[in-house]
Amino acid sequence: MNVAVGFDFDRTLGLDHSLERHAFGDLAEQFGVSIDIGEERTADTIEQMLAPFRAAEETMPAMLMRFVATLPPNAQTRNLTPAGLAGRYRQICYDLVDQLVKPIEGARECIAALVAHGIPVGILTNGWSELQERKVARALGNFPGPILVSDSLGAYKPSAQAFRELETALGVGPEGLWYVGDNPVADIAGARAYGLRAVWLNREGQAYPDGLAMPTAVIERLDELPAIVRGA
Numbered sequence: 001m002n003v004a005v006g007f008d009f010d011r012t013l014g015l016d017h018s019l020e021r022h023a024f025g026d027l028a029e030q031f032g033v034s035i036d037i038g039e040e041r042t043a044d045t046i047e048q049m050l051a052p053f054r055a056a057e058e059t060m061p062a063m064l065m066r067f068v069a070t071l072p073p074n075a076q077t078r079n080l081t082p083a084g085l086a087g088r089y090r091q092i093c094y095d096l097v098d099q100l101v102k103p104i105e106g107a108r109e110c111i112a113a114l115v116a117h118g119i120p121v122g123i124l125t126n127g128w129s130e131l132q133e134r135k136v137a138r139a140l141g142n143f144p145g146p147i148l149v150s151d152s153l154g155a156y157k158p159s160a161q162a163f164r165e166l167e168t169a170l171g172v173g174p175e176g177l178w179y180v181g182d183n184p185v186a187d188i189a190g191a192r193a194y195g196l197r198a199v200w201l202n203r204e205g206q207a208y209p210d211g212l213a214m215p216t217a218v219i220e221r222l223d224e225l226p227a228i229v230r231g232a
């Protein structure tokens with residue numbers, strides 16, 4: 001049987017160390033405002049601002065205009081346009097990639113091992129395309145397979161449409177397709193609902209949430225993956 005492996009990216013193959021939260025801090029700084037993104041309440045507030053954007057319920061410019069409106073009155077934000085703001089934010093994010101993005105331990109080796117055994121690999125990640133592509137390149141170098149990003153696909157995990165796009169890109173049927181990710185809802189339950197085999201990367205020994213479709217296999221480290229996929 002033809003087998004292929006799709007991966008989530010964030011916290012599965014790479015870490016971005018809260019890159020977008022850092023970008024909010026750098027953006028505020030451009031307006032002469034210093035915010036401590038490490039402070040818990042500020043961090044929570046920024047994550048809440050990012051949530052609807054990440055869920056494709058709000059555009060980037062709308063999110064950023066909402067953020068700017070929370071800055072103190074002395075912020076130098078006159079003559080800002082939503083498009084100009086988004087342009088600044090995107091550039092700040094790109095500028096942070098080299099500094100913040102790192103591979104997960106064993107990611108490059110795991111991918112190389114799969115490819116060496118003739119197993120096609122792909123990435124299916126929720127996020128905005130250009131940033132996700134830059135993060136993948138920084139963490140993994142030249143990734144040897146398709147990189148599908150939700151914002152370009154117009155389909156977000158855990159939707160069936162997102163996994164269907166991965167299946168098409170990798171050219172195997174659902175019976176041969178494995179999906180590997182850290183997120184029980186978006187990655188594991190989503191892949192299982194679509195009929196794929198799903199490997200939960202549980203690097204921190206967490207309990208699997210009740211009420212969700214169970215993973216086919218659980219690993220703590222990526223170097224466990226090739227044997228599982230090949231043994232199937």
Ligand SMILES: [Mg+2]
Nearest residue numbers: 008010011182
């Ligand atoms: Mg993830």
